[in-house]
Amino acid sequence: MIVLKSSWELARMREAGRIVAQALAYLVERIRPGMATRELDLLTEAFINRKGGVPSFKGYRGFPASLCVSVNEEVVHGIPGPRILKEGDIVSLDIGVIYKGYQGDAALTVGVGEISEEAKDLIATARGALLAGMAQARDGLHVGDISWAIQQYAESRGYSVVREYTGHGIGRQMHEDPQVPNFGQPGRGPALKAGMTLALEPMVNVGGYLTRIRDDNWTVVTDNGKLSAHFEHTIAIRQGEPEILTVL
Ligand code: MG
Secondary structure (H helix, E strand, O other): OOOOOOHHHHHHHHHHHHHHHHHHHHHHHHOOOOOEHHHHHHHHHHHHHHOOOEEOOOOHHHOOOOEEEEEOOEEEOOOOOOOEOOOOOEEEEEEEEEEOOEEEEEEEEEEOOOOOHHHHHHHHHHHHHHHHHHHOOOOOOEHHHHHHHHHHHHHHOOOEEOOOOOEEEOOOOOOEEEEEOOOOOOOOOOEOOOOOEEEEOOEEEOOOOOEEEOOOOOOEEEOOOOOEEEOEEEEEOOOOOOEEOOOO
8 A cells, every 4th residue: 555645744754864864974974995884884873873763774674783784796785794895895875764753765875985987887877777767756657657767777878777676665664565666667557646755776786687695694696796886765756856855
């Protein structure tokens, strides 16, 4: 069932989304070579707590951390730990926050120090794919219009979009209906209506779209071992351009 949000619910989601955006900006300022990924998790949890929020990933189906941190060929759901970040790595940071009962969810990929031209182009493409999807996220269009725009954007630049993981509705729950795949056909899928709140999250790979899950049962990696990037915003559908809820 797709739940349309009232204006007071959107106000709550704006607050949750702002904490997510602030936490991501806080990490981007601090990430550097030599840092362990668990340090980023500790920073995230402390930041969210200071803001009065709750990290929504921690304990979700047993996930042990407040941050998903996915390095290089890791796509999503990487577990923070002792791994030391190196100059040239690319790191996807994904954060969810619950605030006054409502959720915000966003992600971005950032380079550690100087990164390759290939990595920069991949990151720019994943960010562009999210923007292309958001441009189709408006009352009167369909979920498939978002999916198609994301897929076209990434594939026209020679990349692939991950298929096993999708964007999603979001509100009181982190995952609500509808699913928002990163591939599809225009005009298909559920109709978009003002008041729907969605997390759009393209995951873009170098080479093929296939993924597998590591033995830790969480970390999703590219099957070909090549780089992957991930960008996500929580948005609200309205007439015209969507409102981005995960902004500073
Ligand atoms: Mg999400």
